[in-house]
Amino acid sequence: MLNYRIIPVTPFAQNCSLIWCTETLQAAVVDPGGDLDRIYAVVKETGVTLKKILLTHAHIDHAGATADLSDEHTLPIVGPHTGDDYWIKGLPEQGKMFGFKEARIFTPDQWLTDGESVQVGNVTLSVLHCPGHTPGHLVFFDPDSKLAIVGDVLFNGSIGRTDFPGGDHPTLIRSIKEKLFPLGDEVKFIPGHGPMSTFGEEKKSNPFVGGQWG
Numbered sequence: 001m002l003n004y005r006i007i008p009v010t011p012f013a014q015n016c017s018l019i020w021c022t023e024t025l026q027a028a029v030v031d032p033g034g035d036l037d038r039i040y041a042v043v044k045e046t047g048v049t050l051k052k053i054l055l056t057h058a059h060i061d062h063a064g065a066t067a068d069l070s071d072e073h074t075l076p077i078v079g080p081h082t083g084d085d086y087w088i089k090g091l092p093e094q095g096k097m098f099g100f101k102e103a104r105i106f107t108p109d110q111w112l113t114d115g116e117s118v119q120v121g122n123v124t125l126s127v128l129h130c131p132g133h134t135p136g137h138l139v140f141f142d143p144d145s146k147l148a149i150v151g152d153v154l155f156n157g158s159i160g161r162t163d164f165p166g167g168d169h170p171t172l173i174r175s176i177k178e179k180l181f182p183l184g185d186e187v188k189f190i191p192g193h194g195p196m197s198t199f200g201e202e203k204k205s206n207p208f209v210g211g212q213w214g
């Protein structure tokens with residue numbers, strides 16, 4: 001079984017997630033944007049063992065502390081998709097632009113693409129490539145607990161921005177409607193920012209993607 005804790009980090013209140021297998025207590029940190037002390041406090045509290053870092057995409061609020069976390073705990077960096085390579089290389093620039101302390105460039109140990117899977121203990125997450133917000137954006141999905149971690153693709157009542165370099169609105173809408181919604185109305189999701197929701201609820205009430213479906 002998968003369990004999780006959401007840890008808002010950075011001035012952008014990005015929903016970093018600590019996810020773990022309840023049988024083995026092996027864990028992954030998804031999107032360590034910053035505030036590693038906060039993440040370490042939850043790791044200690046839950047008693048889990050960190051095994052890897054997963055990245056949905058390489059914007060600084062999601063990936064800013066990846067290099068530090070990887071170094072401090074010798075953790076492999078898994079994801080995002082190669083389409084976000086230019087965002088990783090641009091992390092120091094992003095850091096200056098948003099007034100973050102210097103974020104370091106890193107090289108993922110494993111890039112991911114659509115249809116692959118990622119192991120966290122005995123839990124197998126499906127990997128979906130969902131471009132639009134960034135070209136290399138990924139979503140992680142646990143079919144057993146029907147939980148998706150969607151980064152900045154979809155929010156409760158909104159969708160990701162597409163005005164950054166490499167963003168594309170029609171591509172984002174296609175990712176949501178053709179990749180996420182078919183996973184099922186009952187699927188709960190952790191967005192990159194703000195409260196959780198379900199795909200069914202967003203299909204019904206999200207003004208950006210609701211009402212145009214089916």
Ligand SMILES: [Zn+2]
Pocket residue numbers: 057059062133152
């Ligand atoms: Zn983003």
Ligand SMILES: [Zn+2]
Pocket residue numbers: 012014059061062152192193
């Ligand atoms: Zn974000």
